[in-house]
Amino acid sequence: xxxxxxxxxxxxxxxxxxxxxxxxxxxxxxxxxxxxxxxxxxxxxxxxxxxxxxxxxxxxxxxxxxxxxxxxxxxxxxxxxxxxxxxxxxxxxxxxxxxxxxxxxxxxxxxxxxxxxxxxxxxxxxxxxxxxxxxxxxxxxxxxxxxxxxxxxxxxxxxxxxxxxxxxxxxxxxxxxxxxxxxxxxxxxxxxxxxxxxxxxxxxxxxxxxxxxxxxxxxxxxxxxxxxxxxxxxxxxxxxxxxxxxxxxxxxxxxxxxxxxxxxxxxxxxxxxxxxxxxxxxxxxxxxxxxxxxxxxxxxxxxxxxxxxxxxxxxxxxxxxxxxxxxxxxxxx
Numbered sequence: 001x002x003x004x005x006x007x008x009x010x011x012x013x014x015x016x017x018x019x020x021x022x023x024x025x026x027x028x029x030x031x032x033x034x035x036x037x038x039x040x041x042x043x044x045x046x047x048x049x050x051x052x053x054x055x056x057x058x059x060x061x062x063x064x065x066x067x068x069x070x071x072x073x074x075x076x077x078x079x080x081x082x083x084x085x086x087x088x089x090x091x092x093x094x095x096x097x098x099x100x101x102x103x104x105x106x107x108x109x110x111x112x113x114x115x116x117x118x119x120x121x122x123x124x125x126x127x128x129x130x131x132x133x134x135x136x137x138x139x140x141x142x143x144x145x146x147x148x149x150x151x152x153x154x155x156x157x158x159x160x161x162x163x164x165x166x167x168x169x170x171x172x173x174x175x176x177x178x179x180x181x182x183x184x185x186x187x188x189x190x191x192x193x194x195x196x197x198x199x200x201x202x203x204x205x206x207x208x209x210x211x212x213x214x215x216x217x218x219x220x221x222x223x224x225x226x227x228x229x230x231x232x233x234x235x236x237x238x239x240x241x242x243x244x245x246x247x248x249x250x251x252x253x254x255x256x257x258x259x260x261x262x263x264x265x266x267x268x269x270x271x272x273x274x275x276x277x278x279x280x281x282x283x284x285x286x287x288x289x290x291x292x293x294x295x296x297x298x299x300x301x302x303x304x305x306x307x308x309x310x311x312x313x314x315x316x317x318x319x320x321x322x323x324x325x326x327x328x329x330x331x332x333x
Contacts (some may be wrong), residue, residue, distance in 0.1 A: 001051070001213055003275075003277055005051070006210070006268065006279065007272065007278065009047060009051060010265070010269060010272065010286075011290070012047050012072065013043040013044065013209065014265060014287060015071075015077070016043045016047065016068045016072075016156075017040050017043060017265060018290050018291060019067065019068070019071070019077060019081075019294060020038045020040050020067065020068070021040065021299070022081075022294050022295075022298075022299060022332075023038060023084060024244075025255045026037060026056070026084070026169075026230050027244055029058075030296065032085060033097070033222065034097045034098060034099075035100070035243055036084070036098045036243060037065040037098065037242065038242070039067065039238070040239045040240060041236065041238045041260075041263070042065075042171055042173060042236045042237070043068065043209075043265065044206060044208060044209035044212050044264035044268075045069050045141075045169070045171045045206045045236050045282060046069050046141065046171075047068070047209060048206075048209040048210075048211075048213045048216055049141075049167075049169050049213075049216040049220075049234075050069075050072045050073070050215050051209075052213050052214070052216035052219075053137070055072055055073050055074055055106070055138060056073055056074040056107060056141055057136060058107065058136050059107045059129070059135050059137070059139065060107065060108050060109060060140075060141070061108075061109040061112070061121055061125065061141075062110075062112055062140070062142065063111060063113075063115065063117075063141070063142050063143060063146060064098070064112065064113050064126075065100070065111075066098075066099070066111025066173075067080055067084075067101060067111075068112075069108065069141055070091065070101040070103055070108045070111070073103065073107060073108040073288050074108075075101070075103040075108055076091075077298045078297060078298050078301040079103075080101055081299060082301060082305050083096060083097065083098075083100075084097065084098050084302070085105060085302040085303070085306035086307070086308070087228045088306050088307065088314060089302075089305040092302070093308065094307070094308045095308070095316060099112070099113040100112070100113065101122070111124060111192025116150070116151040117151065119142070119146070119151045119152055119155035120151050121140075122138050122139075122155070122159075122168070123139035123141035123155045123158050123159050125166070126162075127162065129164075129165050130162070130164055130165060134166060137163070137166065137167055137223045137224050138164075138166045138167070139167045139169060140166060140167070140168050140169065142169070143171055143172070143176070144173065144174070144181055144185070144324055145176025145177070145181075145184065145185075147250050148185060149192055150248070156197045156229075157197060159199070160197040160198055160199050160228065163226070164228075165223050165224065165229070166203070166223065166229045166230075166233070167216075167220060167223045167229070167230050168229065169234065170231065170233045170234065171234055171236055172233055172234060172235050173237050174237065175238075175251070176239075176252070178242065178250040179250070180250070180251075188232070189203060190203070190231040190233045191231055191232070191255070199229050199231050200219075200229070200231070201230065201231040201232070202219065202232055203219075203232075203236075204234060204235070206234030206262065207235075207259075207262045208268075209264055209267075209268055212273075224228070229234055237259040253307055269283055273322060288311060
């Protein structure tokens, strides 16, 4: 990764962290309703993988911890925040909320509430790509606990059988809601679970964005060259609970502090400072610029956007094939 790319990636990770922390604040102020699953601690995973792919060109699908994946694909942070606020200007017109961010323009094919639900959908995306031709790939981000769903094994069988161009990225943060992985899963190393299907796989440090990028680059190249699917496991940690109702009582504060010493933002920041490419003052200035952007543009846009009109209650319930789902008619490039 070039120096300028590293500095851009650092900025993107800081934006991701501040965006999510501002979501937490808005939720506590009851401006965001429903469920909310936050991403602080895992920034290097999504951003490192997508840095190796082609955001807005390759198809991406994920679970409910989806805000940053959408933004990295090219979604406007203002529209993502507006969706969380349930506003008409949101990426899903305020009808989806946190767990259903969607942006077909940037080929972000959605966050999904059902655990394991995106696996077969990713296979479908891969099959569509294979039939249509071209060099796009589908990337499916999911957590470690999703791999215990039946859809995981059904999908691995099919993608291996048909050599579909799908990269599966397991963001292993060690917990399925409040259950530690070694209490729920017989094979803790997730990348080993696809060996029975003959799928290439690897495991790496998900806290170091440069390490993630290097592994993801090899994985993306493998899938894009049509050698078949690939499974990449990233070892990471979420600082906050599973959702806003989670008190994190199932894990110790000592464990949390240990992981914060390997904060993905600080790892890259310190590396840039050591290389003479960044000063502490410049980093603080960057944080201030991002805070101002989020407060004055992102949050302001969401707060000032209109609520959906109650007369449109049934709008988007049944799709208009010509105008609402153009990708089904083959009119999306």
